[in-house]
Amino acid sequence: MTLVARLCGLLLMLWSGLALAETPPDRRVALVIGNSSYRNAPALPNTVNDARDMVTALRKVGFEVVDGIDLDKRGMDAALTRFARLAQDADAAMFYFAGHGFQFNGENYLVPVEAKIEDEVGVQYETTRLNDVVTALNYAKGVKIMVLDACRNNPFVGLLAKRQATRGFSVGSGLAPVQRAQGMVIAYATQANDVAADGAGRNSPFTAALVREIDQPGLEVAALFRRVQKSVYDTTAGKQTPELSLSLLGDFYLNREETDADVWRRIRASDDTTALQAFIQRYPQSFFVIDARTRLDLLERRSLVSSDREKLIREFAERERALLQRLERAEQGRRQAADDLARKDIGDAVGASPPVSAPGSAPVAIAPAPPASRTQDKAERARLADELARREAELAAIETEKQRLAEERRNVEQAMAARLGVSGSLSPNRSTQPIALPGAALRPSDAAPRGRASGECAELLMRAQLGDLTPAGREQLRQCR
Template sequence: MAAIIRFCALIGLLTQLLAVPALAEERRVALVIGNSAYKNAPALPNTVNDARDMAASLRRVGFEVVDGVDLDKRGMDAVLTRFARLAQDADAVMFFFAGHGFQFNGENYLVPIEARVDDEVSVQYETTRLADVVTALNFAKGVKIMVLDACRNNPFVSQLAKKQATRGFSVGSGLAPVARAQGMVIAYATQANDVAADGAGRNSPFTAALVQEIQQPGLEVATLFRRVQKIVYDTTGGRQTPELSLSLLGDFYLNREETDADVWRRIRASDDSAALKAFVQRFPQSFFVLDARTRLDLIERRSLESGERERLGREFAERERVLLERLEQAEKDRKQAAVDLAKRDSGEAPATPVDRPQAPGTRPPAVPKTAADDKAERERLAKQLSQRESELAALEKEKARLGEERRAQEQAMAARLGTLIIAPQPVQEAPPVPLIAPQRTDRSAAERKPSELLVNQESKPSAGLCAEILLRAQLGEITAANREQLKQCR
């Protein structure tokens, strides 16, 4: 039994060990060299900037970078050796060189800063063969990229040309084509056997375009270099056209970050305004920026509308409460006045000041003792009833006006949102108040909904809700329930 347990544990351990390579992060290694301060050749003003900017760009997209500037022959050999060791079994490797390079007898050479090239011997021993770089790249198991911004004028043409009459070798301009190997991408700053420009800015035209495009996520390497070709061609007015030699069996992406489409797909339904603002800042030229700004506007408007609605809701609730109290008191006074008048008409004595509650600030009527007093009292009671009915009618009008005011506030809010135009509702006059008040419910004002306190309340969605539904329709986030509400809004 113990042996079986140990065997199962061993199988589980082996399974975990086999799974580790699959889960490991992709290894990417790059060698970047920029030579500028040449001692026996014209200095190059921007190659150091080219190398430093390229190294920074590659680090940002996940490369472990070996870099050096203004290297002599020994320094170039040292960084190339270190790079070759790191490149072993790497998933992707890249070599970038900015400086003097030339072709000799159909083979390409990179020039260290102290090199003095006078003859065939010095070419072999004072420069770095590009073939040695290819050998280092081939230690990797994955994609191999070689970028050469070294197609400047051959600074040693005059010296080597003197030997050409007596020796069988040729000196060409620019770089010679490099034999293409499986899984390799070779990018030249200009076409083979041609000369590239140094550029007047911080970088050469080629490196400036390459650094710019590496910052764009989700570009397949072939697409990336084609875009670089177009930028360089336009920048130089057609005088320089980079060349690309590609032999890949699959796709490869230098910048594996999320694209704007990937990020937008993840946050398009989010209400996180910070994430949407970060998207706009990160991808200012994205096709989805307009949608992001629209959604930001929706969220901000919804927030403002929510705060405004809460404030208006509290304000109208308080006004409705006070109005209801006044309506209830007016209704009690009207009922009492009608009862007093009915008792006077039937010959019964009306309630005395002690028996009948009086409105604040009113004088209690005196008890009539003669026929004239009795007539005067009846006229007074009839007048009081008329006043109570007029007061109740005025309060009902105020109630209707409050309802219209609330609807007007919602219309104004929708107009501020700028997404909905609501046709004005005709103002209806309050109906005449009957002498006998309609039966009222026993619920208090606090228990009643605001919609029960207002007249002419529509069952259609509110203006603010319609505005939000229309904005959601613009963003393509409308549901089946929203579609029904949208029909009512229209």
């Protein structure tokens, strides 16, 4: 009973260890808001498109997104509340806002669509504090990302500035720097205290670049935003430079899909033409497309040559079989002719020897053979000798034909090998021996030449470039030099 209990305990520990080893999938949440149709300010032309395109991009890379378009104060508060609940213990939380925002007394505010901001009271009660967004992000246990495409030219700033001298508060252009926390990434569409452009196309320059870079797999978040910075700087001819504040202890990737390099590393030695074609379609601009096309071409040529090779083997096997049958029949005829001639010679020798007489008796007289019989014997012997010579000539002709067949086989094999770009056999193991046909013995002259042919060296070099070269292949490549 003790043994059973121990076994049960061991199984329970093993099961628990396996359960702990299973890593739950990362949970990623985001809040995306795009405000455009402001009632007390000019509408922003791109913010709705910016928000919708950002929602699509984030959902594509695995984020659960709370989204809102043209939200009033109540709508923004409701969306922020829902997001804060989702962010609890999330592995990553992201906030994106496109719309009007401004700084007041060093604190940042985001503007709902119905806000009417004429004084500091409107600031306090008709806007959303950015600090409330930071509080919601901090519910997440992992990476926190805040993206603000809100540094637009804000008309509310002008209204507040008129009261600034008499009310003792400060109003500035753009957004004020946000105090960063551990594990937080803060990206501004432009530098602090500066104004960002709306853009003339579908999106603002900042969001257009950000959506484009999120679609690129394998970009660490810092590298991603640096690329966004450069893109915006180039697009605006240096008039706008996004700003990044980052405080991460490790790497984080918005798009965790495999890169073209990851996929190519996995399939570069594959003989699956479907996988290679899918790679070319998926990454048409990849640096590795040339290698993929080269390998695909090699495999397609091998497939064609392999089919031709099988046909060639069957054809030569049939011709060799017919030739061997002729050879056997000719050999049988030669043996028969040789036996007949030998029996004739023995018979003539026996018939020509004198009979043996008994001791003491008189010698036996031998009657000479008739002239007609001697003539017939000579004619028969000549006929048998001619038949033997004819059979031997037939055997020699068949042997010559056999050599011609072997030479033809080698020539055709070399032509097929040249099509493939290798030398020697076209068998899957790439042996350098000629194709072995049934009944065809390999003579020393048939052996593979020493050294490496240029076609084989070309293939070995290509396989080395593709990283698909075995140690034996590397040794063969050294022989090419």
